[in-house]
Amino acid sequence: MFVSIIHATDQASAAPKQVKVHMPAFNVELNGILIENEHQKYPLLVYNDITYFPMTWDYSRALSLSVNWDQESGLSILRNNQFRQKPQQSLGFNNDPSHDYTATVADYPINVNWKNIDNANEPYPILQFRDITYFPMTWRFTHDEFEWDTSWDNKAGFKLATIQHKVLYHLFYDEGDFLYAYGNQNDIYQINKSLEGAPVRLAKDAADKIAKHEKDRFQPYQAANFENKNEKVELKDQTIIYKQLELLSFSSSTEDKQKDKTKSNVMPIALRNKVHSFESIVLPVNNQISFVHLTVYYSDRDIYTPQDSFTFIVKDGRAVPVPEFNQRPNYLIPNKDGSSWFISQAPSSMSARTARLRGQVLHVSSDGTTTSMNNQTQAENLDLLYVDQGALIIRAYSDLLPPQQIKETDGIYALDGNKPAAKLYPYLPGDYYVDASRNLYLLDGMTNRLTNITTNSSKYWWDYELMTQLY
Structure with a gap:
């Protein structure tokens, strides 16, 4: 026609x-x-x-x-x-x-x-x-x-x-000369790190094998690997206790205890309804210091359950509150000098359950001193990109959802617990990945453009180079 x-x-x-x-x-x-x-x-x-x-x-x-x-x-x-x-x-x-x-x-x-x-x-x-x-x-x-x-x-x-379909979404693994990215409907594409040629959509069997490696990078640092379940945290008479220390008290005497904070280990809180239940996780900073995180629920749990989160550093019979880190950690990274990193990743999608969550990074030194890297970088969210012998590479940004308001302080940072955060690159929207050779890649958030920021090289693929592999 x-x-x-x-x-x-x-x-x-x-x-x-x-x-x-x-x-x-x-x-x-x-x-x-x-x-x-x-x-x-x-x-x-x-x-x-x-x-x-x-x-x-x-x-x-x-x-x-x-x-x-x-x-x-x-x-x-x-x-x-x-x-x-x-x-x-x-x-x-x-x-x-x-x-x-x-x-x-x-x-x-x-x-x-x-x-x-x-x-x-x-x-x-x-x-x-x-x-x-x-x-x-x-x-x-x-x-x-x-x-x-x-x-x-x-x-x-x-x-x-013409209008281009977004095909490549999330870089998640690298091996040898290749990067691997999720595409539409969880298809997996193999991309040459040289950025030469077009990405290749893997057949199902090959894709399934690669997908198993998605969590390999940070698997050794999963907080669950370090959790000490033998050290009990208990709720007695509306008071949460760890090793005979009163961490939180929701009894009628709470207000009196708050008046004299020097004689109590109780964290100042606003009086609320009685505690219905709680969850705890105890992690080691080193042999002398423990990290304790509590999630307190005030009614039966559902999506909208009223709740609060509290973190403490326990040392020498004292429990010191850490209000700047108020989420359950996903990762614990112990360092050779006796310090540790505690990391709570930002949610990958927003829902009623995750709306209040943010990406947080806390450094706890060998003597128990805490440093919020969110405060140091002035960023609401920090994402872990790479770990190398206690040094981290993270993405610092503010807004989880587009349109993102980019601040001058947003960007890619190197974190070393003994030094101030060092900004490596300014922030650009998209999906970041650091490979085994510490090359930083950025997959554009709107187009099929992949940039090796470290080498300042970039490649754009037209969607007909990628979509035709689906048929």
Whole structure:
């Protein structure tokens, strides 16, 4: 329907208006492909300084357009983002770039995205040339109707990029020369660290083997590996006790105890309902110091259960509250100098259960001194990216959900418990990954662009390079 029947045989007897057109004297790229216009059977044209594309089957598919012709209703052009086809070129034809050609103004009914076009009065009308409809790449159509990206450069010429499907989402593993990323519907892609070639979608068996490695990187540091379940935390008479220390008391005498904090280990709290239940985790900082975290529930547990979280460093018979770290830790990283890192990762998705959670990192020195890295980096969220002999690489940022408000202090930091946090790179939205060689990669949050920030090299893949592997 696209190539030969668009020119109706029973048009009105009046001869269509003819206009002079010529071929572009500049380069034109469509989705990264340079158009070889001189040898196209249906070359690109220029009219009134606007580039025109032929609505052949190949071009319409590459532009993600549905083009239909009906004898009564005429021509219909609709945006259809399902098409993901590499631009195909019908070569073997010889055109004269210096020659002017004649095209006609289309005189049949036309609608674009269900809107009628008064083609006779358009400053850049839809044309016909060699019995094919030609469509103008004006701002009105490319940006307003189809949401494409266009650019012009005196050297590079005219570039047009259609809407691209996001395919690569999350880098999670590396091995040898390759990175591995999750794509659509949990497909796994293998990407060469050199960024050469296109990512390869793995077959199911190979993907399943790689997926098993997703948690390998930080598995040795899972807090559950270190939890001391023999040291009991108990609730007696609305008082939570650990090693005969009163950590929290919710009894009627709580208010009196808070008045003299120097004689009590009780953490100041606001009086609330009685404790219904609690959870605890006890982790070692070193042989002399313990980390105790409590989650206190005030009613039967469900998504909206009223609750509070409390953290303590226990040393020399004293329990010191740490209010700046108020979440259950996911990871514990012990260091050779007797200090430890405690890390609570930010939630991967937001829900009623996770809405109040943030990414937190706490350093506890060998003498029990605590340092909140969130306070030091002035970031609401910290994500663990890499561990190397007690030194961490983390991502510091504020907003969990887009649109993200990026602060000057956001970025990638190196953390060493004995030194202030050192900012390595400014913050960019996207998915970060540090490989075994400490190369920092960024997978763009909106497009299929992967950047090795360490080497300052980058590669962009068009979605037709990735989507075709799904079929």
